[in-house]
Amino acid sequence: MDWEAIGLSVRLSVVTTAILIPLAVPLAGWLAFSRRRWTAVVEALVALPLVLPPTVLGFYVLVALGLQSPVGAWWFSLTGTTLAFSFGGLLIASVVYSLPFAVQPLLAAFAVIDRRVLDASEVLGRGRTQTLARVVVPMSRAGLATAAVLTFAHTMGEFGVVLMVGGNIPGRTRTVSISIYDSVQAFDYAAAGRTSLALLAFSLVVLTATYVLQRAEWRPWARL
Amino acid sequence: MGASLTARVRRHVLDVDLTLDLEASPVTVLFGPSGSGKTTLLRCIAGLDEPEAGSRIAFRDRVWFDDGTLVPARRRSVGLLFQDHALFPHLSVLANVAYGLHRLPRTARRARAMAALAQAGAAHLLETPVRHLSGGEAQRVALARALAPGPGLLLLDEPLSALDEPTRNRLRSELRDVLRSTGVPTIVVTHDRTEALALGDQVAVVLDGRLRQLGRVDEVFGRPADHEVAAAVDTETVVAGLVTATTADLTAVDIQGVSVAATCREPTAAGDAVLVCIRAEDVALYLGDPAPGASHTASPRNRLRATVTGLVVEGPLVRVDLDAGFPLAAYVTRPTREDLGLEPGVAVVAVMKASAIHLVVRGRGPQARFDRRG
Numbered sequence: 225m226d227w228e229a230i231g232l233s234v235r236l237s238v239v240t241t242a243i244l245i246p247l248a249v250p251l252a253g254w255l256a257f258s259r260r261r262w263t264a265v266v267e268a269l270v271a272l273p274l275v276l277p278p279t280v281l282g283f284y285v286l287v288a289l290g291l292q293s294p295v296g297a298w299w300f301s302l303t304g305t306t307l308a309f310s311f312g313g314l315l316i317a318s319v320v321y322s323l324p325f326a327v328q329p330l331l332a333a334f335a336v337i338d339r340r341v342l343d344a345s346e347v348l349g350r351g352r353t354q355t356l357a358r359v360v361v362p363m364s365r366a367g368l369a370t371a372a373v374l375t376f377a378h379t380m381g382e383f384g385v386v387l388m389v390g391g392n393i394p395g396r397t398r399t400v401s402i403s404i405y406d407s408v409q410a411f412d413y414a415a416a417g418r419t420s421l422a423l424l425a426f427s428l429v430v431l432t433a434t435y436v437l438q439r440a441e442w443r444p445w446a447r448l
Numbered sequence: 449m450g451a452s453l454t455a456r457v458r459r460h461v462l463d464v465d466l467t468l469d470l471e472a473s474p475v476t477v478l479f480g481p482s483g484s485g486k487t488t489l490l491r492c493i494a495g496l497d498e499p500e501a502g503s504r505i506a507f508r509d510r511v512w513f514d515d516g517t518l519v520p521a522r523r524r525s526v527g528l529l530f531q532d533h534a535l536f537p538h539l540s541v542l543a544n545v546a547y548g549l550h551r552l553p554r555t556a557r558r559a560r561a562m563a564a565l566a567q568a569g570a571a572h573l574l575e576t577p578v579r580h581l582s583g584g585e586a587q588r589v590a591l592a593r594a595l596a597p598g599p600g601l602l603l604l605d606e607p608l609s610a611l612d613e614p615t616r617n618r619l620r621s622e623l624r625d626v627l628r629s630t631g632v633p634t635i636v637v638t639h640d641r642t643e644a645l646a647l648g649d650q651v652a653v654v655l656d657g658r659l660r661q662l663g664r665v666d667e668v669f670g671r672p673a674d675h676e677v678a679a680a681v682d683t684e685t686v687v688a689g690l691v692t693a694t695t696a697d698l699t700a701v702d703i704q705g706v707s708v709a710a711t712c713r714e715p716t717a718a719g720d721a722v723l724v725c726i727r728a729e730d731v732a733l734y735l736g737d738p739a740p741g742a743s744h745t746a747s748p749r750n751r752l753r754a755t756v757t758g759l760v761v762e763g764p765l766v767r768v769d770l771d772a773g774f775p776l777a778a779y780v781t782r783p784t785r786e787d788l789g790l791e792p793g794v795a796v797v798a799v800m801k802a803s804a805i806h807l808v809v810r811g812r813g814p815q816a817r818f819d820r821r822g
Contacts, residue, residue, distance in 0.1 A: 340534040343496050346521045347528045348548030348597065358547075362538045 225418045228395055229403035236311070236399065237379040240318040244326045244375050245368070247319075252330035253356045257342070271324045278321065282388025285317045289389070309391045314399075317389040318379045325374040333367020334360060373434045377427055451633050453507050453601070457492045458500045461657035464489055468650070470601075470633035477648035477665070478637045481680060485657040486637045490603050493635065494528050495521030507601060524601075527594030527632070531606040533586040535578050541565070541589050542574055548597040564596035565589070567630070569622055584615040591623070595630060602627075602634040608643055617714055620646050621809060641682060645669065645723050645808040653677050666723060670775065675762055684728035684767070684777035688810075691720040698749075698802055706773035709749040710805035721811040728767060730804035731778035734797045735788055750800040752776070756792050759785070766790075772798055 251270070255263050273281055289307040290296045299307050307313040337360060345355040361368065383401040390397030392406065400423055407416035451470040457463075462485035468476050478486040491497040493505060495512065505513040512519045535544050546561040565571045570588035573581065581589060587607065594602060607623065608616045624647055627634050636647050644651055644665065651668045653661045660680075661673040669686035672678035689703040699712045703724055710724065738746055754772035761767075766785045770776040776798060780790065790796070 338534060340530050340532070341536060343494075343521075344528065344530065344534045344536070344593075345547070346496065347494055347524075347526060348593070349522045349525070349550065350547075351520075351522060359536060359538075363536075 225415070225422060226398075226400070226403040226407075229398050229400050230419070230422065232311075232395065232398065233380050233400040236314060236318060237376045239315060240322060240379045241326075241372055241375045243315070244319050244322060245372055248323070248326035248330055248371060249361060249368075250356065252327050252334055253352075253360060255327070256331055256334035257352075270327050273321050274324045278382065278384025279388055281321060282317060282385040285313075285320060285385065285389050289313050289316065308389060309393065309397060311390075311396060314386060314390040314397055317385045318382065321382060321385045322375045322378045325378045326371045329367045329370040329374060330364065333364035333370075337363055369437065370434065373430060377430055381423070381427070451508060453493070453633075453635075454504070455489065455493055455506075456502075456504045457489055458503050459488055459492060459497065461485055462488050462492075462499075463657055464654065464659045466652060466659055466662070468635075468652075473649035473664070474631060475627055475634045475636065475647055475649045477644040477651040478635060478654055479639070479641075479644045479648075479651050479668075479681070480654035481639055484654045486654045487605055489654065490605055490635065490637045493601075494526050494603055495519065495524050496528075525597065525599050527597070527599035527602045529587075529590055529594050529602070529604045529607050532610045533583075533590035535581075535586055535590055535593070537578055539578065541570070541576060541578060541581075544578065544589060545593045545596050547593065551597075561592075561596055564592040567595055568592035568626060582615075583611045584619055587611065587619065591626065595626075595632070599632060602630075602632045604634065604636040606638055606640075607636065609638070609640060621714060623647065624810075625812075641669075641725075642806075642808055645686065645725065646810065653680060655680055669725070678762075682727070683725045683806075684779075685724070685726040685731075685775065687724050687774045689722050689724045689807075691716050691718055691722055691807075693718055699807060701805075701807065704774045706752060708752070708800075708805055709802040710807050711803050712807040712809075714807075714809050716807065716809060717812075719813050720809055723808045723810055725806040725808065726776065726800060726804065728777040728779040730800055731776065732799045733768065733778055733780060733788065733790070734799060735794075737797050738799065746799075747801065748799045749802045750798075750805065752798045752800075754796055754798045756790055756794045756796060758792060759790065770796070770798060 255267055286308055287293060288295055291300055291306060296307055307316065341359060342355055345359050350358065381401060383405070386397065386399050386402060392398050392402055400419060404416050404419050407419065453468045453470060455464065455466045470476070478489060480486050488497060492499045498518065499505070499513060501515065503513060510519070511517050512524055536547065539547065542558070542561055545564055546557045549557045549560055552560060562571065565574065568588045568591040570585065570592050573585055573589060576585070608619055611619060620643060627647065636643070638644050648665045650663060651665045652659055653668060655676060660677050661668050666686045666688060669681050669683050672681055678684065687703050689701040691699055692702045692707065693700040694716055697711070698709050699716050701708050701710055701722060701724055708724070716722070737751060752772040754770040754776060756768055757771050758769040759766055760769070764781065765779045766782055768778045768780055768790055770778060778798060
């Protein structure tokens with residue numbers, strides 16, 4: 225079994241989740257409670273990775289991070305390294321790719337909160353940010369857990385985006401799914417089978433644990 | 449500058465121009481049927497809804513909404529009580545009440561929250577999880593939460609209508625006492641006549657988004673401005689009275705020297721100040737006493753000698769205004785009016801069942817008076 229690839233995937237998933245949840249909470253809060261009309265456009269942008277082929281997404285991320293792009297050039301002048309084909313590049317791609325998996329469960333959880341509870345908070349002297357932190361988030365613990373688990377699991381299993389952005393560098397960008405693909409290409413079905421089984425068991429355990437912990441609400445697609 | 453609220457509010461169908469003197473009449477009732485726009489008006493005053501351009505809202509000497517001015521809800525220091533209480537389910541009772549006290553020093557919050565809970569009669573609920581509170585208990589905690597920060601204006605949106613009847617009756621008199629003791633200017637939105645009569649010093653009738661009548665409760669309910677207001681308030685006679693005696697089944701009330709027997713759902717005692725409400729449909733007129741002498745040969749307990757003072761034709765009915773020692777109204781059909789020869793000055797006997805006389809308690813004990821100004 226390719227322990228190096230498993231370790232890399234776990235590391236990538238943990239960091240992606242840690243970055244994405246703090247980003248997704250205010251974004252979902254704004255989408256759920258803002259009265260502006262163009263929230264629909266932002267919502268569509270957030271959901272885009274769900275329907276876009278991973279290779280298309282990966283292609284654009286690759287172009288955006290390359291030396292020809294302002295971002296890539298700026299990063300190179302700062303660090304002397306390229307973002308493409310690095311763990312950092314992989315991280316950026318994963319954050320974009322898993323965004324809907326973090327935002328949608330939060331939106332679903334925020335949508336069932338009684339607006340009058342939020343009104344009550346406002347009348348009692350609290351602003352938007354405080355209401356989000358003190359009322360909305362504590363009332364959405366199940367949605368928060370769902371968002372974290374889905375983000376983690378989705379990043380663990382991503383393939384196309386990783387292949388486009390990260391390539392296949394052992395210890396740096398070769399994740400579990402790429403390792404499996406490699407084994408199959410090399411006709412090492414035994415290795416591919418072992419790693420696949422490990423990934424399958426892991427996914428099943430994580431999802432079962434989530435279902436058990438929060439039988440209350442599991443509606444990540446309620447707003448799709 | 450005295451406590452006054454001016455609200456010129458336009459939003460959708462709502463178009464209201466309202467000036468309230470909250471010094472003389474601390475509790476104002478916005479009365480009207482569902483969908484008349486009164487909750488929208490309340491939400492605009494609270495700052496939760498934004499009225500359209502041309503609107504203006506000012507409380508005391510502060511402008512809350514005007515062209516170019518919008519004070520957000522969190523800076524208006526109003527207390528708002530929602531119909532279904534809207535407590536924070538993830539917080540304890542104490543944390544709910546202390547939620548609006550973040551500007552107080554940490555050490556002072558608990559004491560203030562406890563005081564507010566005691567004021568709202570909810571001190572015993574401190575240990576109860578919010579999810580286990582009954583409707584009435586939750587409403588008490590919500591009232592404590594609204595009172596705790598010491599609001600300059602209290603807004604109650606249908607405060608009792610989500611509760612079952614016995615709880616509503618009990619809480620109504622409690623709420624009245626709390627509002628009296630705090631002295632915070634209050635606006636109550638309700639479509640419930642009893643609630644309006646029990647709580648209000650003055651009442652503003654809102655129909656189809658328009659302010660139709662503003663005045664003291666007994667004036668508005670007793671002398672509606674027109675037939676639409678009359679239909680909305682649904683009571684023609686409202687007069688102040690004093691309970692003189694009670695038995696298990698009947699309450700004797702003195703109205704300007706005239707004694708009537710009534711039934712009352714709330715427990716009453718001698719000396720209580722009440723509003724006596726009689727619907728004109730429930731008053732029957734006789735040219736002579738239908739049961740002279742003996743007092744118990746007919747089922748209606750009240751037979752009052754009265755003189756006709758005026759007649760108003762309202763559709764198929766004629767409204768007969770009477771002087772029975774106090775102003776009283778009765779409805780008769782047009783043929784009945786012809787047959788009885790009802791004209792101003794004619795003496796009649798007005799007959800009402802005790803169950804048709806509805807009492808709303810306004811104050812307890814011998815000192816209680818309906819009108820605190822006079």
